[in-house]
Every structure is written in structure tokens, then in C-alpha cells.
Amino acid sequence: MSFQIVSESIIKGNESLTVEHVKELIDSGTEPLSIINDGLMAGMNVVGERFKNGEMFVPEVLMAARAMNSGIELVKPLINDDDMPNVGTVVIGTVKGDLHDIGKNLVAMMMESAGFKVVNVGVDVTTDKFVEAVRENNAQIVAMSAMLTTTMVYMKNVIEALEEAGLREQVKIMIGGAPVTPKFAEEIGAELYTVDASSAAEEGKKILK
Known part of the structure; x- marks a missing residue:
């Protein structure tokens, strides 16, 4: 199971698939912060770029964001609040x-x-x-x-x-x-x-x- 698969499920806005992949990564002992940074956020960064370039539209972005948030909710309990990514x-x-x-x-x-x-x-x-x-x-x-x-x-x-x-x-x-x-x-x-x-x-x- 690679982070790429998680990213792709975010880009497709597939919430159930994202949840399934994230659970698999958690069960396999993958570092929780890596799941967020290299899987979930990496996928959302692609969505942001495509939205900016007019290749994706608001409904698709909302679906992707919903999928990402569901993934983060699964990982959150495994991470100290202080370690959660926080730009500001x-x-x-x-x-x-x-x-x-x-x-x-x-x-x-x-x-x-x-x-x-x-x-x-x-x-x-x-x-x-x-x-x-x-x-x-x-x-x-x-x-x-x-x-x-x-x-x-x-x-x-x-x-x-x-x-x-x-x-x-x-x-x-x-x-x-x-x-x-x-x-x-x-x-x-x-x-x-x-x-x-x-x-x-x-x-x-x-x-x-």
C-alpha cells in the first residue's frame, strides 16, 4: 500500500476509498504523520493546483476536501496535537x-x-x-x-x-x-x-x- 493510492483517492473525491486505504496504512503500522503529509495532503495539493488551472471545479474540490477530512479524522487520535501540521x-x-x-x-x-x-x-x-x-x-x-x-x-x-x-x-x-x-x-x-x-x-x- 503506497501513499500514492491514498492521494489518488483524494483527487477522485472518493471518500469511502480514502477511508479504506487510510485504515490499511494505519493497520500496517505506517507513521501517522506520513499518512497525512505524504498521502492526504499530497493529494489535496494536486486538487488545489488543478482547481487553480481550471481543470477541476468547486463540486469536485468539495468532494476531495471531504475525503481528506475523513482520512484526517482517522489519523488524528494517533497523533499528539502538538505534532499535527500547523502552518498558522x-x-x-x-x-x-x-x-x-x-x-x-x-x-x-x-x-x-x-x-x-x-x-x-x-x-x-x-x-x-x-x-x-x-x-x-x-x-x-x-x-x-x-x-x-x-x-x-x-x-x-x-x-x-x-x-x-x-x-x-x-x-x-x-x-x-x-x-x-x-x-x-x-x-x-x-x-x-x-x-x-x-x-x-x-x-x-x-x-x-
Whole structure:
């Protein structure tokens, strides 16, 4: 049983096959972290690349992410929390007044598969909720999504609330969503604008290095 087989089942989005292969690797005494890094995450990295290049689409990515998460759940109990891959902690949510969550969830999944600890605070998220999540989880990135021109202005409120709470220095702000532009990111003082889910994970890694 090779890691390649696990990766391929992730790329195909085959959850039951992924679970079966991961169980086989666990039973054969394979190093748990290797199962995650060389099998599950390696497969998800291919999915991220294909999605970025337009060779895979949202439903396929969601299936792959679901398969990967099921695999990780099997391996997690065998690993100390401290040893779990963790590039950094991201608090992600769709801002107040906005109930769109597919894009935001896709970004969360891609970041999780890239080794980030992701705290998904949901949709219609207030400034207080963002601030509280950053403080509780000692986050390094705040990722905000807005799909409406009327709600994207709320992103500035969140940044101001983080400043007032004395947390702005510790976090990088990442924003995205249909009406959001690099110019708007610059105007409100966000460090990152990302155009899609796979680039969000890549840019997040770069900015924390």
C-alpha cells in the first residue's frame, strides 16, 4: 500500500476509498504523520493546483476536501496535537449582513488542507465575533469574505475593531469575494486580496514566512 493510492483517492473525491486505504496504512503500522503529509495532503495539493488551472471545479474540490477530512479524522487520535501540521491559525468568516458561504467554506477547506488550523466563524459575522475568535485562538490571519458591495464595506469595521482591541499587529488581513478588488484591499489596509481558494492558501503561507 503506497501513499500514492491514498492521494489518488483524494483527487477522485472518493471518500469511502480514502477511508479504506487510510485504515490499511494505519493497520500496517505506517507513521501517522506520513499518512497525512505524504498521502492526504499530497493529494489535496494536486486538487488545489488543478482547481487553480481550471481543470477541476468547486463540486469536485468539495468532494476531495471531504475525503481528506475523513482520512484526517482517522489519523488524528494517533497523533499528539502538538505534532499535527500547523502552518498558522486562520479565523475565517463572511462579514455581517452577508449570508454567502460556499466560497468562504472552499477557502477554509483549502487552507486546512495546506496545514492551517482554521477557525470558521460562519456567516453574518460581527466585529465582536471576529475579535473574540482572534483573541481566543491567537490567530495570525483574519480572512474575510463578502459577496455584496453593500456588505464589503463592513470589512473596514472589523479591521478598526481589531485595532481598538490591540490585536491588529498580530494578524494579517486577507479579503476576498466577488465585488472585492486589490484597490479596495489597499484602501482599507488589508495585507492580502486573493482571487480564489487555492491562491488564498498559497498567499497565506507566504505572508507568514
